[in-house]
Amino acid sequence: MGERIIELRDITKSYGQVYALGGVNLSVDRGEVVGLIGDNGAGKSTLIKILSGVVKPTSGEILVRGKPVSGWSAARSRDAGIETVFQDRALAVQQTIVRNIFMGRELTGFMGWLKVSKEIAEASRLMREIGFTSKVFTPQSIVGQLSGGERQGVAIARAIYKQAELIILDEPTTALSLTETAKVFHFVRQVRASGRSILFIGHNIHHVFDIADRFVVLDRGKVALTADRSEVKSADDLINFMEDVAHPGGLPGLHEADEAEQRAQ
Amino acid sequence: MSKAMEPDLQTPLGRASGKAARESGKEWSHPSDNWLRGFVLDNRAALGTLAVFIVMMAVFMIANPTVFTTWYLYSSVLTTLPVALFVVVPLVFVVTCGEIDLSFPATMGLASWVFALVVQAGYDPFLGIVAALVTGTLLGFLVGSLVVYGGLSSLIATLGMNFLLRGLIQIINEGKSTALTNLADSTAYKIFSSQVGGIPVQIFWAIAFVVFSALLFNRHRFGAQVKVVGDNPDSAKQMGIDVKLVRVKVFVFTGIGAAIAGTFSVMINFTWWPTAGDGYLLPVLASVFVGGTPTWGGIGTVVGGAIGAVTVSFIQTGVVAAGLSGFYVQFFNGLIIILSLLGHKWNQARYR
Secondary structure, eight states, X not given: OOOEEEEEEEEEEEETTEEEEEEEEEEEETTOEEEEEEOTTSSHHHHHHHHTTSSOOSEEEEEETTEEOSSOOHHHHHXXXXXXXXXXXXXXXXXXXXXXXXXXXXXXXXXXXXXXXHHHHHHHHHHHHTTOOOSSOOTTSBGGGSOHHHHHHHHHHHHHTTTOSEEEEESTTTTOOHHHHHHHHHHHHHHHHTTOEEEXXXXXXXXXXXXXXXXXEEETTEEXXXXXXXXXXXXXXXHHHHHHHHSTTOOTTHHHHHHHHHHHO | OOGGGOOOSSSTTOHHHHHHHHHHTOTTOOGGGSHHHHXXXXXXXXXXXXXXXXHHHHHHHHHOHHHHTSHHHHHHHHHHHHHHHHHHHHHHHHHHTTOOOOOHHHHHHHHHHHHHHHHHTTOOHHHHHHHHHHXXXXXXXXXXXXXXXXXXXXXXXXXXXXXXHHHHHHHHHTTOOEEOGGGGGSHHHHHHHSEETTEETHHHHHHHHHHHHHHHHHHBHHHHHHHHHHHOHHHHHHTTOOHHHHHHHHHHHHHHHHHHHHHHHHHHHTEEOTTTTXXXXXXXXXXXXXXXXOTTSSOXXXXXXXXXXXXXXXXXXXXXXXXXXXXXXXXXXXXXXXXXXXXXXXXXXXXX
C-alpha cells in the first residue's frame, strides 16, 4: 500500500442524546478499495457525511495525508481530493449535465465569468471516458430527462473530474439494472488500476466482497471488524460474522434459513 | 460477477451502433444541435412571454389604432418601465434561488430618501446615487441575513421588513414629501433621466442592466450557483457551495436594484414621497411570474422577466387607451397573469 490518504481517529457523532458514531477509527491508503458494510442504522451514512465534510463530528480527529485538519467542510474535503458519489446522487435535476458536473467547481475565467465552451468540451470528454454516452442526450441535456443509470454516470463523472485521490461510493448500485451495476464495477476496477482509492459502501455483501481489498464492518456506531481480503475466505464468512455481531447469542434457525436462501440463488 | 456480464464500456450501445455513431461523428447529436431549435428550446419561457405580449398589443391596436400609433403612449411607458425593470430582474434571481423578497418597495423608499436628503443638502446628485446604492446594499444584506442566518421564512420575514422599514420612513417624515427643484440642472439628471431624440434615456440604462443581469444569470458563477441552490440546496451544500452566502447575495442584489429603481423614480418626479416604491410591489411580482420564472426555484429567465415587466406596464396604459374605463385595469391585469401562468405550465416541464 502507499501513502495514507485519510485517517479518522476516534470520531464520535451525537445527535442530542443519540450516538450515531461512538469512536470510529478508519483509514484509507492510496490505491486500495475499502468495503464498508453494516446494517441499517450502523452509522454508515453519518461516517460518509463526515468524510465528505457535510457533517462535522462531535469529537475526534481527521488527518489528511498524515496531517490533522481543522475547519473541515465539504469544500475542504473536495480540495483534499476526496470526492463522494452520494446515495441520492446529489444532482440538481432541472440543470444541465454540464452544470451538475461542475457544481461548486465552475470553470471560470476573468472575474468569475464561466468558460462555457471549455466546460461543455470537458463534460463531453468525461462522459465518454466512463462510457455514459448516448445518441439521445448531450452535455447540455437536462438531468431530469436521464434514466437512473445515466444520472449515476453524471454523478461519477463529477467525482472523477479533478483526478480525485479517494472516491467514496455510497450504495452506488442501489436501484440500478444489472448492466448498469456491471458498469459501476468496471469503473471501480478502472479507478483502482489507475492507483486511486475507493471507499465502497454497499448493502449487498456479495458485491462488496467481489471488489474490496479490505473490509470494515460497522455495527451500532462502532467498528466491529477490520479484515484484509486474505483473512476472509468468502462472502458468507462476512455475512455470518455480521449476524453474530447483530445477534450475539444466535437466533435459532437463522443460519439454516439463510443458507437455504443462498442455495436457491 | 462473471466476465461475460461486463458490458463493453467503450460502446455501451453495442458495437455496431457505437461504431456507426463514431463514423458519422455525431455521438452527441441532439435536436438542439440545430441552432434555431436549440435557441427555441433554451428560451421557451421567454419566447412564450413575448408571444403573450405581442398578442396583447395586437388586441390593443385593433381596439384603438389611432392612440396605439402615437409615440406619446410609448414614451410614457418607457419613462416608468425602467423603474420596474431594476427590481424585476434581481427578483428573478431571488425566486430562482427558491426565496422571495417582498421588502424591495421599502428599500426603494429608504434608498431614494437617502438620495433625496443628500441632494437636498446641496451635494452633487452623483454622491446621492452612491449613498443610495450603499443604503440598498446594506438593507439587502440586513434582510438577507435575517432570512438566511435567522432561518426565517423569506415570505413572512421580508413582508415584515417591508412594513417595518416603511413604518420607519413614515414615522420620521410624518407623511411629508421632499421636492428637489435643483435636480433638473445637474449632470446626473442629464445622464440618467433626460431624453435622447424623444426617447427617455432611462430605458437605455435599464436595457444595459437587463443585458448585464442576463449574462450574470447564464454565464457567471453567481447565476450558476443561484440556480443550483434553488434546484437542490442539499446537493449544492454537499458539493461545497456556501448555500447561505449565495442566498444572502441574491437579497443584496435585490437591495442594489431597488436602490437604483428608487433613485430613478425620484429623478423622474423631482420629488421624493414617503410612499415611494409602494405601488411597485404587486406589478413587479406579477412581472416575474408572467415572465415565465416558476415559483418552485432552480430555473428562471431574466429576459422573460423583462418582457413580463413590459407586458404588465402596457396593460394599464393599454386598457385605458383602448377606450375602456379605469375599472377594467385590474380585471385585465388578472386575466393576463392567469393566461400567462396557464401558458407557462403547458410550455415547461418540471423535472424532479
